Amino acid sequence: MNEITFRLVGAGEDDDFTALVELYDRAARWMQESGIDQWKPGDKDEEHFRLRQKDGEVWLAEVAGRRVGAFELWWEDEPAWGPQPPEAGYVHRLMVDRRHAPAGTGRALLAHAERRIAGAGRAWARLDCVSSNPRLRTYYEGAGYTVAGERAKEGNGGSRYAVTLLEKRLGA
Secondary structure (H helix, E strand, C coil), rough: CCCEEEECCCCCCHHHHHHHHHHHHHHHHHHHHHCEEEEEEEEEEEEHHHHHHHHCEEEEEECCCEEEEEEEEECCCCHHHCCCCCEEEEEEEEEECCCCCCCCHHHHHHHHHHHHHCCCCEEEEEEEECCCCCCHHHHHCCCCCCCEEEEEEECCHCEEEEEEEEEECCCC
């Protein structure tokens, strides 16, 4: 059975943070192999995910006890969106283990994030993607997100890059 279940990191296995780093690195390697210049293996360590868990939420997706995906849910994102009223949740680092995840896992991760955001009383799900990745932008638009703008961000080492801001109105 390929039923996807979700759980908060820190509410279960002791090796959740190691698993998150492995998911991130696998996704980063897939991006590089696919010619996508976005994530780099080794850019995120366990401490990154521990801090994100303290400041927001980190979710793992599992199928039959195997971790197949994850995402971060932030309650503010000033670096990308600037100061905003508390009306949105911000999805980051949507990761899918392409070796083991059933088809549709990415959309299931997004849907879970959207339910969590709506359940917190917020009307918008927001995310950003590197502007040089039109394939990812198309993926998010196919999931109901619309472009809300573009913004320059600062990366590791002070490098600057552009991100496309996308959002989806939740509920009626």
